[in-house]
Amino acid sequence: MCGIIGYNGFRDANKVLIDGLKRLEYRGYDSSGISVIDKKQQIFKEVGEIKELEKNLPDFKGSIGVSHTRWSTHGAVTKANAHPHLSTNKKIAVVHNGIIENFQKLRENLTKKGYKFLSNTDSEVLAHLIEDNYKGNLQKAIFNALKKVEGYYAIVVTSTDEPDKIVGARKDSPLVVGVGDNENFLASDITAFLKYTNRVIYLEDKELCVITKKDITIYDENYKTVDKEINLIDWDISDAEKSGFAHFMLKEIYDQPDTVNNVLRGRVSEVDQYIEFAEKVEKELKPDLDSIHIIACGTSFYSGLVAKYMIEKIADIPVSVELSSEYRYFGTKKENSLVIAITQSGETLDTLAALKEAKNSGCQTLAITNVIGSTVTRLADAYILTQSGPEIGVAATKTFTSQIIILFLVALKLAIKKGTITSDELYNYILNVKELPKQIRQVLEKSDEIEKIAETLKHAHSVFFIGRGINYPIALEGALKLKEISYIHAEGFAAGELKHGPFALLTKETPVIAIATKDFTYDKILANIGEVKARGPQVIAIADETDTEIEKHADFVLRYPTNQTILTSIPITVTLQLLAYHVANLRGCSIDKPRNLAKSVTVE
Numbered sequence: 137m138c139g140i141i142g143y144n145g146f147r148d149a150n151k152v153l154i155d156g157l158k159r160l161e162y163r164g165y166d167s168s169g170i171s172v173i174d175k176k177q178q179i180f181k182e183v184g185e186i187k188e189l190e191k192n193l194p195d196f197k198g199s200i201g202v203s204h205t206r207w208s209t210h211g212a213v214t215k216a217n218a219h220p221h222l223s224t225n226k227k228i229a230v231v232h233n234g235i236i237e238n239f240q241k242l243r244e245n246l247t248k249k250g251y252k253f254l255s256n257t258d259s260e261v262l263a264h265l266i267e268d269n270y271k272g273n274l275q276k277a278i279f280n281a282l283k284k285v286e287g288y289y290a291i292v293v294t295s296t297d298e299p300d301k302i303v304g305a306r307k308d309s310p311l312v313v314g315v316g317d318n319e320n321f322l323a324s325d326i327t328a329f330l331k332y333t334n335r336v337i338y339l340e341d342k343e344l345c346v347i348t349k350k351d352i353t354i355y356d357e358n359y360k361t362v363d364k365e366i367n368l369i370d371w372d373i374s375d376a377e378k379s380g381f382a383h384f385m386l387k388e389i390y391d392q393p394d395t396v397n398n399v400l401r402g403r404v405s406e407v408d409q410y411i412e413f414a415e416k417v418e419k420e421l422k423p424d425l426d427s428i429h430i431i432a433c434g435t436s437f438y439s440g441l442v443a444k445y446m447i448e449k450i451a452d453i454p455v456s457v458e459l460s461s462e463y464r465y466f467g468t469k470k471e472n473s474l475v476i477a478i479t480q481s482g483e484t485l486d487t488l489a490a491l492k493e494a495k496n497s498g499c500q501t502l503a504i505t506n507v508i509g510s511t512v513t514r515l516a517d518a519y520i521l522t523q524s525g526p527e528i529g530v531a532a533t534k535t536f537t538s539q540i541i542i543l544f545l546v547a548l549k550l551a552i553k554k555g556t557i558t559s560d561e562l563y564n565y566i567l568n569v570k571e572l573p574k575q576i577r578q579v580l581e582k583s584d585e586i587e588k589i590a591e592t593l594k595h596a597h598s599v600f601f602i603g604r605g606i607n608y609p610i611a612l613e614g615a616l617k618l619k620e621i622s623y624i625h626a627e628g629f630a631a632g633e634l635k636h637g638p639f640a641l642l643t644k645e646t647p648v649i650a651i652a653t654k655d656f657t658y659d660k661i662l663a664n665i666g667e668v669k670a671r672g673p674q675v676i677a678i679a680d681e682t683d684t685e686i687e688k689h690a691d692f693v694l695r696y697p698t699n700q701t702i703l704t705s706i707p708i709t710v711t712l713q714l715l716a717y718h719v720a721n722l723r724g725c726s727i728d729k730p731r732n733l734a735k736s737v738t739v740e
Contacts, residue, residue, distance in 0.1 A: 138165060138219075138233045139205040140311070141328040142292040142302045144347050145319020150196050153203035156321075156328040157186050159528075161729060165205030167218035171229040172201035173299045179229065181218040199349075200299065202292045204231035212256065221260040223267035224251045227296045228274075230266065232259040233324055234289035234309040242284065262291060270295075275303045275346050279359055282307075282344075288485075292322050305344040310483045310511065313337035313345055313352060315366055320347040326369055326507075327526050334369045338509040367509055383727045385529035385621070389713050390580060393573035395534045396706070398523040399541045404569065409562055411549045416518035420502045421546065423553035425474050429467065429499075430457045431490045432478035435532040435616060436539060440478055441609035442705055443543035449702065450557060450565075451550035464490035469497035476546075477503045480527065480535045482510020491515055504542050506535050520546075529728045531620045533713050536613065537576075537706055544569065544703070568700040572707075575697040579710045582694070583718075586711065589676060589692050590718035596624055596647050600638070601712075602631040602668075603651035604661055610705050611651055614712035621727050622720035631664040644672035649715075651708055652679045652686055655701045665689045678708055 139160030143152045149172045157168055168189045169181035178196040182189040186205070204219035220229040236242070239258035242265060247253065251264040265284065270277040274295050282289075288308035294301075304311050304322040314321030314329035315337060321329040322345065326336055339345055342357035356362050381387035403412055413421070428447060430440035437459055444455040458467050460477070464486065469475075475494040479487045482505035491512065494501055503516035506524050513519040522538035548565060551557035557565075593599060599618060601611035612628035619626045629638055631650070642648075648668045652661045665675055666689065677690035686693050694715075696707040720727050 140324040142202040142322040149201040170203040171220040172196040172198040174198040223263040230263040237287035436478040438613040439539035445606040446547040450547040460486040460490040471498040482507040482512040587718040594722040598625040601628040604657040607651040617716035
């Protein structure tokens with residue numbers, strides 16, 4: 137959730153840190169702060185948006201500092217509770233992501249020793265605890281202090297007693313090193329420093345890092361120095377900028393023809409009719425699997441529900457889809473099952489915890505993520521990258537469609553290994569998946585038409601989304617997108633379930649968005665639309681471009697290009713993304729940074 141960046145180099149630290157914070161805004165925050173060493177710790181904090189911090193920031197002179205965007209957990213949204221936090225002697229500045237579970241006990245002990253607390257946060261404990269352990273060596277003080285901490289953290293620390301260094305440490309919360317030339321960075325996300333370098337070192341749990349302008353030293357949990365690989369990131373800084381679009385979300389919706397191509401590149405060939413993954417992935421996709429358990433949260437959970445329909449239909453393997461927060465405590469864990477963890481960031485805390493439980497039970501594990509080097513890529517037995525580039529908008533768009541296509545390819549690969557698919561069927565599936573970039577562009581060309589339909593929804597208080605089969609999870613995702621960014625109450629339902637309770641909430645003022653595909657459930661969805669119309673609401677149908685009947689049943693129709701039924705979920709999804717975007721934009725909502733939400737959920 138919260139964002140961290142630390143800088144040690146030759147540039148104006150103020151400018152680097154503010155720029156880094158802006159690139160971390162998508163993670164969600166309610167306050168921000170900065171500390172620069174200018175003879176002493178110069179600290180400035182603000183409640184609200186980073187632009188308020190930037191506008192009022194004094195002209196600190198220094199080239200080493202730390203900054204933070206806070207999402208409140210312990211303590212209200214106030215300047216005092218914003219980070220960085222200072223030690224009692226005002227020499228040590230700390231920024232922290234995570235939760236210190238035993239902070240109350242630590243605080244009581246430190247208070248008895250005379251340390252003065254100025255905030256209500258758990259994080260301030262770290263500043264005083266490090267001071268209490270300081271004996272002339274900052275990294276050693278941090279190492280010893282963290283031995284007393286229960287919980288999880290990413291911390292970055294500076295001290296005026298050692299003004300040439302920054303120290304960072306992590307446990308169950310992301311922290312990466314940016315390797316520059318005569319400058320180095322510590323941040324919770326690569327995008328914070330991507331403008332300056334694409335060279336990255338990933339820290340493991342319980343590792344501690346010391347950066348000066350020219351050197352990087354990393355210690356393991358036993359305080360032994362370790363050598364770490366420097367990774368090159370192929371993201372371009374333009375990928376993390378709006379490129380002329382009004383919002384990141386809109387840009388990322390329009391990125392999808394390219395991101396789909398990126399998913400397919402090197403993995404699919406219609407000429408040779410193959411689906412190919414890395415060797416470690418192929419090893420996990422065994423034809424004799426008893427079952428597959430997909431674990432995920434939020435939008436990733438809905439991509440898992442889509443995958444259930446795909447894998448069971450194509451590969452004939454039973455699939456369960458469970459929320460990570462539930463699976464870690466209650467899920468079934470069998471040794472001959474494959475557990476697929478889906479997490480856009482690779483750092484979703486509940487998903488990581490659930491994955492650890494699966495591994496401890498002897499399950500095979502496979503991760504699907506967008507971030508190379510993220511914790512999930514190191515935890516799972518194998519991983520597949522969606523290769524979508526940085527996604528800045530809090531509401532996931534391009535990563536969702538990329539996840540679906542990855543899972544579709546997994547279904548095809550399992551079907552090939554099991555022999556549940558003919559060569560003709562495989563060839564047709566490959567042809568149709570290759571058509572998706574063009575079909576997404578066709579949907580994007582209808583943006584103005586979709587915006588006109590959005591006008592009919594902008595004053596709604598509640599909206600229903602309905603679908604059958606694979607369109608049921610797409611309805612769930614469509615509803616989530618609308619509620620996330622427009623703040624309109626929206627719910628997705630399996631169309632046949634309306635009569636089992638939801639009809640009680642349906643009024644003439646409740647628009648219904650019905651997803652209609654030309655499959656064996658088509659007559660049923662038309663009947664469901666009829667049931668809705670009988671109660672007075674207007675119906676917006678999302679229908680195949682070849683459907684000649686739908687206008688007789690719906691008030692408005694948005695068309696998507698014809699594809700194999702199982703792949704229509706992609707152009708339908710893009711249609712619903714644009715619809716949600718336009719509704720939110722017409723309502724004047726904060727689209728990229730919706731209230732109370734964060735891009736990456738790294739706390740329980």
